[in-house]
Amino acid sequence: FREITIAVDALTPRQPFVFPPDLYRYVFAGITGNPQQTFKPDLRQVSWQGQFYSYYQDPAHRQLFYYLPDSFKLVRRPEAPHHPMMSIQFIPTGDANEDTLAVVEYWAFPALELKRLEESANELKKFVPNLDAEGTIEFQPLLAGEAQLTMHLPQADGSQLNQARPEVMVDLRTGFRDSLTLSLKDFQRFYDAIFGGSSVLFQGAVNVTLPDRSAEVIPFTVQMDDLVGDLLSYEEVRMPDSDSIQATLINAIESPLQINHLPVILYQDGQRIPAQVEGLDLPSPIILKPGESIRFTVKPATALPKPAAEFPIEVLFELDQVQVVPDKEAIWDAILRPDTPAEYQRAITVKTFKEVFGNRLTVISIDFRQGGTVDFIQSATSEKLESEVAVVTPIRNLVLRTADQGAYDYRVLVIRNDGQKFEDADWRTDVRESLWITNAELPATEDR
Structure with missing residues (x-):
């Protein structure tokens, strides 16, 4: 390495300056302007397919118009397979299905019919002075100052309310991401709604606020047969x-x-x-x-x-x-997170009465394939002849409303006074929250 010294001329810092109008009148003598000129875009509305759409004309570049999307919709993933950009996670918070929460995360994207812009261009040409027949209209998405999402969400009493979602950041060009936390019952309503089960529930709108203008309302639809993205x-x-x-x-x-x-x-x-x-x-x-x-x-x-x-x-x-x-089951498999529990616990109350034991039975044992075991003994008091057991049920069956939704399997074993055991050869199926064990539910013995 070699050390050198370089001399640099001292630089004088630049100072801002102005021309005071009273001292330099000649500088301002030739300046003219239009005091009525405004830089606020002009609203133009054009009818297309029986509905009016708003366009905002740039005050400086008159051939430039800003547009709003037709609607917001769920979006598909950009990579193949193009599954819905939605995920579902279940969080158990207790022993019953009422305590299981569903967390739904999704992306929505602006949807635009390009034919609307193409066919509206000729109508907008009349607002551009000195534009010949060959001139072209330019379109750009409108960048609004404020856009807020509202959605029809279920309430605790079973009703629904159109609620604002101020925590959701909406961009008119890229859409928005949202997360809903629902009870298992409300999630079942949600899943029905996105397949056409409701025209209002979980639907919404994006309200766009513009300075000195009436708010623009852009629909937000959540329907699995109408998503944005490649098919x-x-x-x-x-x-x-x-x-x-x-x-x-x-x-x-x-x-x-x-x-x-x-x-x-x-x-x-x-x-x-x-x-x-x-x-x-x-x-x-x-x-x-x-x-x-x-x-x-x-x-x-x-x-x-x-x-x-x-x-x-x-x-x-x-x-x-x-x-x-839409294939309900295939969509379920596509959006269910692989790391989430896919089951919930359901409380079943098992009951019997002393007369069922007769004078030959000592023990009645009920074994649940999706849960535990309940044992009743003959010497028990009446209040001991009732017990609760937690049965594991697939959430899939509940949400998809399959034929076996809420069903559970059990079999009964009895022990006689002489120590002999008799057990059901096959599983029995039931769906009731209260399971009564009567003589009809007992396995066959040599004397029955």
């Missing part, structure tokens, strides 16, 4: 020495897809090209199960204006008539 995976093989493309569409979600119609559009260098499709005949809707695919060939219906080798063809699909057929 299909796409693969293509470009045929050599041909403009044809072999296209494959794969169902990349957890539920079946019903394809009613599938328009195909070709673009080359930004220009739309008529398309001809071979091998995709849809005289009636088809159902595409998860992982299944359809394959067909797409090619230009007319000669390409430019060579495909230099200007590749882009294939686009209109998915307006592709519908999700």
Whole structure:
């Protein structure tokens, strides 16, 4: 290393300066302005498909309009398989199902129909001075100062109330993340609602507050057949020495897809090209199960204006008539966190009476397959002939309302005075909270 010294000229710090108007009138003599000019965007409303939508015109760049999303919806994961971006966790806080809490976390994303912007552009042109017929309208998402979520949530008395969710940070471009903590009973109502069981419960709105304007209300819907995000995976093989493309569409979600119609559009260098499709005949809707695919060939219906080798063809699909057929069980498996308990404990009261023992039985023992064992002895007093046992029940059966929801299995063993034991060969099934053991529930003995 070598030590050197470098001389630097001293720099004088810059000082801000102004021209006082009284001393330098000539500087301000040529400045003119419009005292009526404002920098507040102008509200323009355009009707589309029977509903009015708001657009806010930039005061400086008149061809620029800011828009609001059509709605907010649940979003699918960006990676395949595109499961709903939702997770469910169960937290047991006691011995009964009433003490089990469900924590639901989800992401919602702004939904926008691009056709609305495309078809509204011509109507908005009349608000732009000196814009010729070839001029274009520019759109950008509106960045509002305040946006608050409200939702219809269940109350303790069984009613529902539209509640504000001030803790949820809403961004009009990226959506929001929310978490709900529900009782097991309310979670069952929630799961029914997201599959169309209620048109109000767990639905909501985002209220957008703008300066000196009336609030804009954007609906928030939670329906498993209408999410934002990809449904299909796409693969293509470009045929050599041909403009044809072999296209494959794969169902990349957890539920079946019903394809009613599938328009195909070709673009080359930004220009739309008529398309001809071979091998995709849809005289009636088809159902595409998860992982299944359809394959067909797409090619230009007319000669390409430019060579495909230099200007590749882009294939686009209109998915307006592709519908999700929600699979409750598959969605349950997709959103249930693997580290969460999937069972809850249910209290069953077991009862019998002294006459059931007769003069031959000493012990009646009831064994529960999903729980413990209850033993009654002949010498017990009446109050001892009632006992409570905790039975483990899958939450899945309760939420999905399967045929065996709340069911439990048990079998009875009896011991006679002479020490002989008799036990049920098969399990018995019941669903009642109170299980009475009578002579009808006892296993057969040699004298019965």
